[in-house]
Amino acid sequence: MHISPEELDTKAKVVLQEYEGKDLSSKQRVQIPLQEMPTQDPKVRVTNMQEVALGYTESQVRAEALRCLQCKNKPCIKGCPVGIDIPAFIAEAAKGNHAKALSIIKESSSLPAICGRVCPQESQCQLYCTVGKVLKDVEQSVSIGRIERYVSDYAREHGCETMPKVAPETGKKVAVVGTGPASISAAMDLRREGHTVVMFEALHKAGGVLVYGIPEFRLPKKIVEHELQALKDMGVTIRRNYLVGKTRKISDLMGKDGFSAVFVGSGAGLPKFMGIGGENYVGVFSANEYLTRSNLMKAYAVGKALTPMFDSTKVAVFGGGNVAMDAARTAKRLGADEVTVVYRRTEVEMPARREEVAHAKEEGVKFLYLHAPLKITANEKGRVNGVELIQCELGEPDASGRRSPIEIPGSEKVFDYDTVIIAIGNASNPLIKATTDAIEVNRRGNFIVNEETCETTLQGVYAGGDIVLGAATVILAMGQGRKAAKAMNEYLLTK
Numbered sequence: 001m002h003i004s005p006e007e008l009d010t011k012a013k014v015v016l017q018e019y020e021g022k023d024l025s026s027k028q029r030v031q032i033p034l035q036e037m038p039t040q041d042p043k044v045r046v047t048n049m050q051e052v053a054l055g056y057t058e059s060q061v062r063a064e065a066l067r068c069l070q071c072k073n074k075p076c077i078k079g080c081p082v083g084i085d086i087p088a089f090i091a092e093a094a095k096g097n098h099a100k101a102l103s104i105i106k107e108s109s110s111l112p113a114i115c116g117r118v119c120p121q122e123s124q125c126q127l128y129c130t131v132g133k134v135l136k137d138v139e140q141s142v143s144i145g146r147i148e149r150y151v152s153d154y155a156r157e158h159g160c161e162t163m164p165k166v167a168p169e170t171g172k173k174v175a176v177v178g179t180g181p182a183s184i185s186a187a188m189d190l191r192r193e194g195h196t197v198v199m200f201e202a203l204h205k206a207g208g209v210l211v212y213g214i215p216e217f218r219l220p221k222k223i224v225e226h227e228l229q230a231l232k233d234m235g236v237t238i239r240r241n242y243l244v245g246k247t248r249k250i251s252d253l254m255g256k257d258g259f260s261a262v263f264v265g266s267g268a269g270l271p272k273f274m275g276i277g278g279e280n281y282v283g284v285f286s287a288n289e290y291l292t293r294s295n296l297m298k299a300y301a302v303g304k305a306l307t308p309m310f311d312s313t314k315v316a317v318f319g320g321g322n323v324a325m326d327a328a329r330t331a332k333r334l335g336a337d338e339v340t341v342v343y344r345r346t347e348v349e350m351p352a353r354r355e356e357v358a359h360a361k362e363e364g365v366k367f368l369y370l371h372a373p374l375k376i377t378a379n380e381k382g383r384v385n386g387v388e389l390i391q392c393e394l395g396e397p398d399a400s401g402r403r404s405p406i407e408i409p410g411s412e413k414v415f416d417y418d419t420v421i422i423a424i425g426n427a428s429n430p431l432i433k434a435t436t437d438a439i440e441v442n443r444r445g446n447f448i449v450n451e452e453t454c455e456t457t458l459q460g461v462y463a464g465g466d467i468v469l470g471a472a473t474v475i476l477a478m479g480q481g482r483k484a485a486k487a488m489n490e491y492l493l494t495k
Contacts, residue, residue, distance in 0.1 A: 002042060005038035011033075015033065019063075024066065029066060029067055029068070032063065032067045037143075038053070038054040038055065042359075042363050046363045048333070052217050056147070062093070065142075065147055067131055067142045071087065075130060076129050084108045084148075089101040093151050098151040099151075101151040109475075109478065110478065113153055113226075114181070114474060115145070116149025117149055118473075119475045161230075173195070174260065178266040180208025181209070182263075182480055183199060187231055188234070191231070191234045198237045202242065204241055213291055213295065213323070214295070244431075251436065261461070262461045264456070264463040265481065267467055268467065269288065270430060271287070272286075272425045273422055279422070284419075284422070290327055300334055315336045315339045315419040316340050316415070317340070317342065318424060320349070320351060321423065325357060332364060338366065339365050340367070342372075346369050349394075368389075371389040373387050375387075387414070387415050391407075391408045433447070446467065446468055447463040454468070454483050462487065464480030464484045
């Protein structure tokens with residue numbers, strides 16, 4: 001049952017009356033109830049593109065912060081790819097010192113408002129939380145991401161953010177390819193050191209996957225724009241409609257344009273397909289294209305956007321990750337009567353965040369587990385009219401540790417669908433490798449880098465994010481951006 005934000009705020013105030021201002025023991029802190037995230041009513045939110053999670057109230061964030069045990073060994077930091085001092089910022093949030101809390105976060109992270117919304121804290125910082133371990137449930141851990149989101153939103157909305165200090169100009173020029181999370185993190189750290197930083201974006205809008213991949217209802221684009229403006233205010237230049245590898249090669253940037261070093265954060269923007277029959281029929285989309293049309297091109301704004309969106313009635317989404325959830329939930333908002341996520345394993349093995357799966361179910365998305373697509377069918381005009389699926393059972397674990405799906409012969413059946421969205425992952429952008437011989441890649445096309453420095457096999461060229469990791473999280477990409485920036489700064493100063 002949906003609980004209104006007002007009811008949740010009232011419950012938080014009751015908690016504060018009981019616990020705030022007291023010298024609490026660890027046992028008392030563990031007994032404080034977890035604060036639930038206020039959300040739009042599911043019946044309302046499927047009719048709009050506005051953010052689903054509304055954010056904690058002031059009372060909720062203080063109540064949730066009181067749950068932190070302030071462990072001396074700080075185990076949560078171990079799970080943070082950028083090493084935020086989590087207990088320190090939570091302690092300030094508990095006191096209502098939100099600007100101070102944000103300043104602590106920003107010592108390590110350049111995108112707290114974004115990470116607080118889209119990062120899988122349950123498998124990172126919150127996985128190590130002592131409260132979750134005591135209660136034997138990671139979902140009962142202190143809601144680190146929700147507190148992070150609140151303090152960053154508070155500082156932005158109240159104008160109390162502080163601009164990072166920029167060191168005196170070094171005279172060194174650095175190119176940053178891409179404008180996604182890895183690139184933003186690298187660009188900010190490099191600019192702080194006083195280097196001239198120019199970012200190159202292939203599309204007409206900056207932000208990378210934050211803009212074209214993640215839907216508005218999970219990450220409002222005004223927040224991404226705010227972070228990019230902060231970069232510009234620091235003196236970073238962003239050049240759009242500039243496809244490095246085509247408009248200009250890496251060798252040209254370094255040999256002719258005066259860049260002393262290059263960071264490549266061009267992402268994993270090449271959609272993967274399944275290799276089954278019918279993938280070229282009308283009504284079949286990669287999740288990449290489907291979400292880009294909606295998120296970047298605003299195709300959902302019928303009559304206001306020039307980009308058309310396919311008119312669907314019954315949609316099948318292949319895949320079980322966060323992108324599959326994004327595509328399914330977007331399809332519901334675009335007017336589909338029925339949306340089904342088709343997944344080869346069970347819900348237990350799905351890599352999507354539990355919160356995203358729960359939100360999808362609340363919004364009416366259906367799930368068909370232990371089924372795999374064999375081929376897509378179409379009518380005489382080549383338009384999708386169904387999918388042949390086969391039932392599966394789970395066998396032994398595969399290399400990832402998940403049990404492998406085994407098809408059951410004779411269980412094939414054709415299901416009626418008029419739209420298919422394939423969300424089984426993306427491969428690394430191949431363009432830069434194709435035009436830069438000295439950069440080596442692995443069999444998946446990911447750049448091979450030094451793990452300590454993120455330097456590629458071409459001196460002076462560094463890389464991070466999905467181009468190295470494959471499809472990963474925002475915070476992991478940022479961690480690589482920071483690591484690369486540190487090594488690049490040393491390279492630039494000693495070159």
